[in-house]
Amino acid sequence: MLIFCLLLAWTVVPADGILRNTETGLISGSPFLKGIVVFIFVFFAIPGYIYGKITGSMKNNQDIVDAMSHAMSSLSIYIVLVFFAAQFTAFFNWSNLGSVMAVSGATFLNDIGLTGPFLLVGFILICAVVNLMLGSASAQWAVTAPIFVPMLMLTGYAPEMIQAAYRIGDSTTNIITPMMSYFGLIMAVAIRYKKNTGVGTLMAMMLPYSIAFLVGWIILFCIWVFVLGLPVGPGSETFYPAQ
DSSP states (O other), X not given: OHHHHHXXXXXXXXXXXXXXXXXXXXXXXXXXXXXXXXXXXHHHHHHHHHHHHHHTSOOSHHHHHHHHHHHHHTTHHHHHHHHHHHHHHHHHHHHTHHHHXXXXXXXXXXXHTOOTHHHHHHHHHHHHXXXXXXXXXXXXXXXXXXXXXXXXXXXXXXHHHHHHHHHHHHHHTGGGOTTSTTHHHHHHHHHHHOTTOOHHHHHHHXXXXXXXXHHHHXXXXXXXXXXXXXXXXXXXXXXXXXX
């Protein structure tokens, strides 16, 4: 692994590295970034194979294929969720329903004068509730982003801050929803120590933590953005200029 890292650094770190962008000499748009998936695969495949040979868990090519198949099987739930999320997003793009809802919602919010912390806190709470039914962060973002991002942009907020608010709502209720992909794993571990543990038991035990995290992050978010006026990231905007 160390040798592979040194060889990769030799092709990227020098200004004339062969995996840099041939036109600009930068990392951006370089063969290194375009082939990053291959490099990650090789980075883990080489030490994994050597470890398997030393321990005896990989005796032939079939053992390598079985190990790869087992690793990919854990992505099956994610692939299914992404498939249906992609269909939902494609339908929204085709019907323009997301744009209509975004413009109508922004007009309604401006008419009633709902803005500032109350608007963002409401958005965070909506995301927290949706997360109870749709545990995948990427799938939930694919569903909510086409509506809420343009809607809140039309009310004057930058996409960076909208996504920061989304992540608060999305993350704080993960520990109490059975839809989370790791909920079954957590249940399996909990049952080892308490045999009569059920879904309700685990949710009830984690509910106070979920509420505490949600309230704490909302307070921190409001102080950070609306009291101190700090950006949510380096060079990011808080307010969307084209209102």
